[in-house]
Amino acid sequence: MTWVLDLDGVIWLGDAPIPGAAEAVGRLRKAGHSVLFTTNNSVPTVAEYVKKLSKIGIAASHTEIVTSAxxxxxxxxxxxxxxxxxxxxxxxxxxxxxxxxxxxxxxxxxxxxxxxxxxxxxxxxxxxxxxxxxxxxxxxxxxxxxxxxxxxxxxxxxxxxxxxxxxxxxxxxxxxxxxxxxxxxxxxAGKPHDPIVTLLSPRLSGDDTVIGDRPSTDGMLARKIGARFGLVLSGVTSSFGDLHPRDPKPDLVAASLFDLVVAET
Ligand SMILES: [Mg+2]
Missing domain, CATH: 3.40.50.1000 (HAD superfamily/HAD-like)
Structure with a gap:
């Protein structure tokens, strides 16, 4: 299974790592899943993302980073x-x-x-x-x-x-x-629009999960690629009350990536 993980609000919030994120990624890989880090933030370079992930204990290759840029x-x-x-x-x-x-x-x-x-x-x-x-x-x-x-x-x-x-x-x-x-x-170009869908499609396994904090981008991306949508409440969405009626309904909800991964693996 491929897990498409958003960064802001899932792995970190600004410069602060979200507790348990590195452990969650380690757990997914140990269970044999592939992980892609997919972000709409086009400001950092790929090398900067690799470095920022490494600093919080997540090893990532350049090819695992997919950005709106x-x-x-x-x-x-x-x-x-x-x-x-x-x-x-x-x-x-x-x-x-x-x-x-x-x-x-x-x-x-x-x-x-x-x-x-x-x-x-x-x-x-x-x-x-x-x-x-x-x-x-x-x-x-x-x-x-x-x-x-x-x-x-x-x-x-x-x-x-x-x-x-x-x-x-x-x-x-x-x-x-x-x-x-x-x-x-x-x-x-970015989530949930067609250019990033086209970029991601060849990397998916057909049995995929998108994890994000924003239903309008991460949830819509999941719908477009036929993946499950896991909503985490560690970013812009802090409760169900924040969901707009137009937003795609999440298939999974958890306080954080760690909690979600523990429940699913
Ligand atoms: Mg986000």
């Missing part, structure tokens, strides 16, 4: 030029596909500089993910190329970015700003 990169053909308002993970995924990347971060202080950039006329794809420099400059630069005809790709439509304190706007909120300003609807 990689999914977004599958939409852009090699040799194209893309404007990226996003983090390092997105730049890495596109560069690996031999896409020429212009980072919107270069224009944070001088958005008008984008108008004079000679590469601007080649931009046929604008990819927007979560970025720490989000603001009027990154939205203005991204929206300008979409208005000129580039395809708007969003890494994921998560509304919020959970932190132990005040939640931050998620990629969905950031992409909405570019979408509203340019008048174009985005194509989404």
């Amino acid at each position: 990689q999914a977004a990169a599958t939409i852009v053909p090699a040799g194209e030029t893309a404007l990226v308002a996003g983090g390092e993970g997105l730049i890495e995924a596109l560069s690996n596909k031999r896409v020429e990347v212009i980072g919107a971060h270069q224009f944070t202080d001088h958005p008008d500089g984008y108008l004079d950039d000679p590469r601007r006329t080649k931009v046929r794809y604008v990819i927007v993910g979560w970025h720490s420099y989000y603001g009027v400059a990154s939205v203005a630069v991204a929206a300008s190329s979409v208005k000129d005809g580039a395809l708007l790709i969003g890494t994921n439509d998560d509304a919020s970015y959970p932190t132990p304190g005040l939640h931050l706007p998620g990629s969905g909120a950031i992409i909405s700003a570019v979408s509203v300003m340019s008048g174009s609807e985005p194509v989404f």
Whole structure:
């Protein structure tokens, strides 16, 4: 069986590991299951994910990490030029596909500089993910190329970015700003949308379980790939009262990944 594990809210919350997560992964592997770590957070690089997992006692290979950044990169053909308002993970995924990347971060202080950039006329794809420099400059630069005809790709439509304190706007909120300003609807790449489903499909066993804290992304992904959905209450969903009537009903519910794995293995 393949277990598709979300990261934020399942393995860790921000930088704090969720108790028992490493033991749970060890237990799954010991029982002969394959594990994939699948996240909509497109900011870290794959090597950063491997390192962060290793620090909390989970050994993972690069091929076990599947991100919305990689999914977004599958939409852009090699040799194209893309404007990226996003983090390092997105730049890495596109560069690996031999896409020429212009980072919107270069224009944070001088958005008008984008108008004079000679590469601007080649931009046929604008990819927007979560970025720490989000603001009027990154939205203005991204929206300008979409208005000129580039395809708007969003890494994921998560509304919020959970932190132990005040939640931050998620990629969905950031992409909405570019979408509203340019008048174009985005194509989404991450969970539960088709590009990441296509990326995951060859890696599944046909008897799979998706574990996540967000029914609208993790639960919908499970439905799309025909997997069981295990909801954990260690992230954005802390009780059944948080579930929206539109959300897919979980097949399994537990306080944490550890509790769920202990019950199932
Ligand atoms: Mg999550």
